[in-house]
Amino acid sequence: MGHTALLMAGSTGWTEPATAGHTAARDAWGWGSGQTPSEFLENPSQSSRLTAPFRKHVRPKKQHEIRRLGEAPGIKNQWPRDLCSLLFQLVKKLSDLTGCTQVVDVGSGQGHLSRFMSLGLGLKVKSIEGDQRLVERAQHLDQELLQALEKEEKRNPQVVQIGSRRSPHHVVQWVDPRTRCEELLLPLEDSPQGGARLLLTGLHACGDLSVALLRHFSCCPEVEALASVGCCYMKLSDPGGYPLSQWVATLPGYELSYRLREGACHALEEYAQRLQKAGPGLRTHCYRAALETVIRHAQPKLRRPGVQGIPRVHELKIEEYVQRGLQRVGLDPQLPLNLAALRAHQAQENRVVAFFSLALLLAPLVETLILLDRLLYLQEQGFHSELLPIFSPELSPRNLVLVATKGPLGQAFSVLESEDS
DSSP states (O other): OTTHHHHTBOSTTOOSBOOTTHHHHHHHHTOOTTOOOGGGSSOTTSOTTSOHHHHTTOOHHHHHHHHHHHBOTTOOOOSOHHHHHHHSBHHHHHHHHHTOOEEEEESOTTOHHHHIIIIITOOOEEEEESOHHHHHHHHHHHHHHHHHHHHHHHHOTTSOOOSOOOOOEEEEOOOOTTSOOHHHHOOOTTOOTTOOOEEEEEEEEETHHHHHHHHHHHHOTTEEEEEEEEEOGGGSOTTTTSOOSHHHHTSTTOOOOHHHHHHTTSOHHHHHHHHHHTOGGGHHHHHHHHHHHHHHHHOTTOOSOOOOOOTTGGGSOHHHHHHHHHHHTTSOTTOOOOHHHHHHHHTTHHHHHHHHHHHHTTHHHHHHHHHHHHHHHHHHTTOEEEEEEOSOTTTOSSOEEEEEESSOOTTTTTOOOOTTO
């Protein structure tokens, strides 16, 4: 329980109450609301801390995440800026401290993190993803990056090589949080005799996938370290995904409804900027509420329908938005609509925004409870774990990484220094 206070504090000294990693990240890294991380000051689309080949096909948010998840706190920049982001990495340092011989990236998607760790950091990486199409895309991008790096070497022979280059080993595999995944634990072919020592990582592993990482870490002797960033809390199994710790399970009223868990996934900092601008995009909340009313009337048993983002909402009339939304959830877009009722909904736009804003204030509190539950789950079993605010919340709202080892961490990850210090 020794680290319980870490997440509940909002400054470098961890002394004042706060929620999740939002305030802590701003204080520790000098990011205030609306401020741009230094790596994007020159170009908002390209991180100055990644070389061009590693930025290709990667959105700014993901550039920031894969770089920061790798960066080792407390290490000063002693190399050129384009190389320091490849040399001193959090995952690399955690791997070295625990003697891990292999990194397993679970829920790897298109393989951006795996590619960075293997081709940028020289780590042996197994990349596990359940979607065959994403794995094929990842393998294509691996080859594209290898070719780009070879061309860059020919143009600039003085570039420092970071060990031998090898692509991640990609595996198509669904990981069930309720059962042991043998594929996850298998060593690569060239692992040293005696079996591999594994570091599990997952960058925004969705719902129960983050829970699966924690359970494999706690139950499998092959796994020595963990670096996990969760997301999509509304997809957690109930029960099974929350609570995990005995302590939280004994709290009165510990239950979290779907609506609360879903709200914890919203981007508080980004929404605050939208409120300040008071642009027409805020109309989305009112339109979505009106659409939900129509859906409930037409199909009462259809709950929580996944309505993918409808582009350029502010240019649509409310009835046009509702028709497109009905089509996206599989209902007839030509259903007769009560236009007077829809206009009455639209007249409540400011009240809907106010309600949504008040509800969003609870998001960091709910996320804090979920993450502290995971931290306590590991600590109750005697493992060493910390929660670190590692990403800029303006770019990546799920900005806390849960780091755990089966041996003492010491002070290696207890203090985060500013990138520009």
